[in-house]
Amino acid sequence: MKKSILEVNDLKVNFSTYAGKVQAVRNVSFEVFSGETLAIVGESGSGKSVTSQAIMQLLPVPPAIYEGGEILFEGRDLLKLSDRQMEKVRGNEISMIFQDPMTSLNPTMKIGKQITEVMIKHHKISRSEADKRALELMELVGIPMPEKRLKQYPHEFSGGMRQRVVIAIALAANPKLLIADEPTTALDVTIQAQILEVMKEIQKEMETAVIFITHDLGVVANVADRVAVMYAGEIVEIGTVEDIFYNPQHPYTWGLLGSMPDLTADKSQKLRTIPGSPPDLTHPPAGDAFAARNPHAMKIDYEKNPPMFKVSETHYAKTWRLHPDAPKTEIPEIIKERYNQYRQTKEGDSIV
């Protein structure tokens, strides 16, 4: 029933630095189906932003090197397109929402022009038509007094309003895929909720597929249909929101879920963290990259990189503990407690 619009296969992206080659994205594969929201979560430096920018080919080459793999967008390999062909994809079929609305708008260009520019470029429509459509978009993303606002400059907008403008620009050409790279990270919490609301509504209305990059699991629970967990340049677990939140398999996912702040916990309880730090990706470890930080690590975790094991039709995880011969490790007690809490809060709607 679901049609896949984006298929990333074995994507490898390296960066050449003075210290050596940094393997930022290592054999990442995933699919995005039309109309769904895929969240990519992971800590800083896990390769989630690089993956998204690789899809748009926004990484400057050099230092970035597309080492291998393919990015199939509706069957076409984007990595093989020329610059000219890629320009027709960017902003038109795939568009992007950036993290910081304070810097992502051109300070010396009127908002209206920044919105219409995309439509004039890709849809070859007249200026007056573009203006009319810009007005509609401004209303869609919830900016009051759009006629007046279109003639203003970015510095006359607040952060939340600017992010709405950025969303309007991203939607201007009716893209099939929208990549949101931490769109709420730079905003304060109340504005975050508003922006997420706007994005959800728009997705419902326009049936755009969304790749939502974030490190905020609360946001994930709120917006995503499926979740990919990234660690050290690899996807370690991928599945539906329910799979990831109620039946996580990878120890790193346990760690992430365990370290979410919990408002219901009593005050004596300390915030849990994952001990250690991610590996140096100039020399990634031979085995499971998470092994050094994993309290449940086995010998094989240090020696051999695990393949993706199938948990269910929608759920895959990259850990040796799913191997049929592996000893059964129990899911930590704390994580179990969390599920029960999630289940309870789920009844009361959202997890956030």
Add this chain to the structure above:
Amino acid sequence: MISYIAKRLVYILIAMWLIITATFFLMRLAPGNPFASERALPPAIQESLNAQYGLDNPWYVQYKDYLINSAKGDFGTSMKYKYRETNDMIAESFPVSMTLGLEAMFIAVAFGVLIGTIAALFHNKWPDYLMTILAVLGISIPSFVMATILQYYLALQLNLFPIAGWKGFAYSILPAVALASTPMAFIAKLTRSSMLEETNSEYVKMAKAKGISKPVIVFKHALRNALLPVVTYLAPLTAGVVTGSFVIEKIFSIPGLGKHFVTSITNRDYTVIMGTTVFYAVILLLAVLIVDILYSFIDPRIQLRGGKSND
């Protein structure tokens, strides 16, 4: 806007007073006087000359007279060239210097910005290296060397331009190029570095994500933001170039204002020193004001305000 300009004009008046005062005292501190020559003048003549120009008055009276005359815009007759009004000397030579200066400005800004932008567009590729080499040459070759090279090759060898003189447009090309070479190179470097900074910014990345092509990003998005430092440099450049260059005018024998700045000082020609200094200061201060107004047109975030209260 209007109250802002009014406020700035008041500042200009204060600055002018400071400049006139400083010039007056510096002038008096320098030894010698306008009437000194190899042949010593008889004391009686010296005294009558001093009396004629008011140089026998105590310094505060002279200072007061200067202030009043400067405010009226009347700088008196030259002490060296009898019967020549300072104002006439400026009025005669300034149009020549200004024509030359504006031509040089046009060359410097147009080519400087273009070269800088191309260098940034091809960052770390051969056009960038070529432009950088040209810019370094432009900055390091002094204008008089540039002038003689141009005269020798383009005028003497190839006979494309007249060597020197001031009899029409063709005569102005070589001196304008010689005058423009250093500021042009400087503007090119300035544009290149600020353009590179802009092209690494988030909004340029976003413009790229919108599917806009690179040349359009550079010229429509980044250039306007990159021009602010260049515009800042324009104020002192205008004042310096428009009021004439002693060296270039000498080499091309152009009857411009530049020579008066130098000769009036060696002659201790007090009235002409004061006239040229005040004139230069007025041009500089007006250029700075115009640049500040230009800012607000280039960058909408900069707003000109008369007072501090209306925030």
